[in-house]
Amino acid sequence: MNTNQELILTGDRTTGQLHLGHYVGSLRSRVELQETYKTYILLADVQALTTHYDQPELIANSVHQVTLDYLAVGIDPNKTTLFIQSMIPEIAELTVIFSMFVTVNTLRHNPTIKTEARDRGYTDLYYGFLGYPVSQAADIAFCKATLVPAGEDQIPHVETARKLVRRFNELYAPVFPEPRILTGERLGGLDGIGKMSKSMGNAISLNATPDDVKAKLTKAKTDPARIHRSDPGHPDICPVYAYHQLFRSIYADDIHASCSQGKIGCTDCKQLAGGAINELLEPFRERRNYYEQRENEVKEMLIEGTRQARNTAKETMLEVREAMGIRYFDV
Numbered sequence: 001m002n003t004n005q006e007l008i009l010t011g012d013r014t015t016g017q018l019h020l021g022h023y024v025g026s027l028r029s030r031v032e033l034q035e036t037y038k039t040y041i042l043l044a045d046v047q048a049l050t051t052h053y054d055q056p057e058l059i060a061n062s063v064h065q066v067t068l069d070y071l072a073v074g075i076d077p078n079k080t081t082l083f084i085q086s087m088i089p090e091i092a093e094l095t096v097i098f099s100m101f102v103t104v105n106t107l108r109h110n111p112t113i114k115t116e117a118r119d120r121g122y123t124d125l126y127y128g129f130l131g132y133p134v135s136q137a138a139d140i141a142f143c144k145a146t147l148v149p150a151g152e153d154q155i156p157h158v159e160t161a162r163k164l165v166r167r168f169n170e171l172y173a174p175v176f177p178e179p180r181i182l183t184g185e186r187l188g189g190l191d192g193i194g195k196m197s198k199s200m201g202n203a204i205s206l207n208a209t210p211d212d213v214k215a216k217l218t219k220a221k222t223d224p225a226r227i228h229r230s231d232p233g234h235p236d237i238c239p240v241y242a243y244h245q246l247f248r249s250i251y252a253d254d255i256h257a258s259c260s261q262g263k264i265g266c267t268d269c270k271q272l273a274g275g276a277i278n279e280l281l282e283p284f285r286e287r288r289n290y291y292e293q294r295e296n297e298v299k300e301m302l303i304e305g306t307r308q309a310r311n312t313a314k315e316t317m318l319e320v321r322e323a324m325g326i327r328y329f330d331v
């Protein structure tokens with residue numbers, strides 16, 4: 001039962017299936033938080049357009065796949081409102097209103113926007129891409145969310161949301177609460193370079209088969225100093241050791257010692273990490289399989305969640321219009 005008065009808003013861009021990095025960074029805490037908080041999770045298909053506008057089929061398919069990922073990890077539609085962003089036009093309306101209170105330069109200087117633009121090789125920015133934080137502010141505000149569980153890269157966006165709702169409240173009337181971010185852990189990718197990410201190709205999908213997991217780990221980067229089994233290693237710079245710490249934590253100290261003293265080979269070490277990851281993923285596979293057989297049930301869940309979110313959005317937009325003095329008449 002939801003006993004807490006605070007409301008959580010979180011979600012994911014629907015640009016492909018979710019992976020272990022999403023699980024560690026946010027999904028596992030969502031599963032816990034839904035027990036005590038009213039939780040809204042949005043399938044951010046409009047925000048997916050900011051980088052994948054030329055791949056509508058991928059976005060639509062990902063809405064389905066990400067929904068299955070959520071259900072597989074234990075998001076319970078009886079406790080959480082799951083909804084599709086593009087089906088709530090009031091979010092787009094609120095995005096337009098919020099866009100009046102933020103300058104182009106503020107958005108240009110947003111560190112997450114800057115990093116992503118650089119990584120994607122953008123020399124000029126699309127209006128929608130630059131406006132991503134404004135759209136996210138509207139996602140958070142339409143349901144009056146107070147907590148946003150997300151990765152560290154989302155901190156600047158939530159800060160923008162805080163400024164926008166504060167500005168609205170000062171200008172018109174106190175309609176919106178100021179949201180706070182709850183940051184999750186960051187999981188490194190298999191390449192040992194950056195965080196686990198779909199676009200970097202260094203991720204393990206949540207629906208990976210046991211063989212996929214094994215194959216991915218076989219290719220994972222390790223400490224380059226370890227050429228022979230007896231070479232002393234540096235587990236702290238090895239992504240596989242990070243997986244031991246997260247998914248096999250009670251044995252992590254043993255692995256650290258064995259690696260440092262050259263008493264375990266990387267192949268064996270990877271096998272142990274892979275086994276632990278497969279153990280974690282097994283119940284997800286079973287739940288996913290269950291829901292894959294029940295397409296209509298999943299669709300009904302999404303329709304119901306989207307209906308609930310839409311009703312909330314309509315109520316909020318009436319308040320917004322009242323506050324701004326632009327509720328001329330009802331149509």
Ligand code: SF4
Pocket residue numbers: 222223226233234235238239240241255259260264265266267269270
């Ligand atoms: S033994 Fe394990 S922790 Fe050490 S370098 Fe190899 S894979 Fe990494």
